[in-house]
Amino acid sequence: MRKILRAAIYQYxxxxxxxxxxxxxxxxxxxxxxxxxDLVICPELYLSGYNVGEDFQRLAExxxxxxxxxxxxxxxxxxxALIYGYPEQGR
Numbered sequence: 226m227r228k229i230l231r232a233a234i235y236q237y238x239x240x241x242x243x244x245x246x247x248x249x250x251x252x253x254x255x256x257x258x259x260x261x262x263d264l265v266i267c268p269e270l271y272l273s274g275y276n277v278g279e280d281f282q283r284l285a286e287x288x289x290x291x292x293x294x295x296x297x298x299x300x301x302x303x304x305x306a307l308i309y310g311y312p313e314q315g316r
Contacts, residue, residue: 272311285312
């Protein structure tokens with residue numbers, strides 16, 4: 226049996242928003258594609274954004290951080306796989 230992978234790239238116009246606002250925006254977009262996608266690929270450093278200067282360290286998280294957990298919950302909610310980037314805290 227052959228299964229087709231339905232993948233999409235999430236095009237996101239950079240804004241100065243918190244990770245929580247970015248997750249809420251993605252949640253809204255995914256809600257309009259229920260059952261149509263298996264995999265969504267977000268931009269690199271999606272949760273923090275680029276050019277955030279001194280905020281980069283503040284936005285860094287562990288692999289099991291608040292926003293990583295929120296993205297996992299989103300993937301479960303919409304039954305899809307998500308690929309996204311974020312700055313990871315050093316050990």
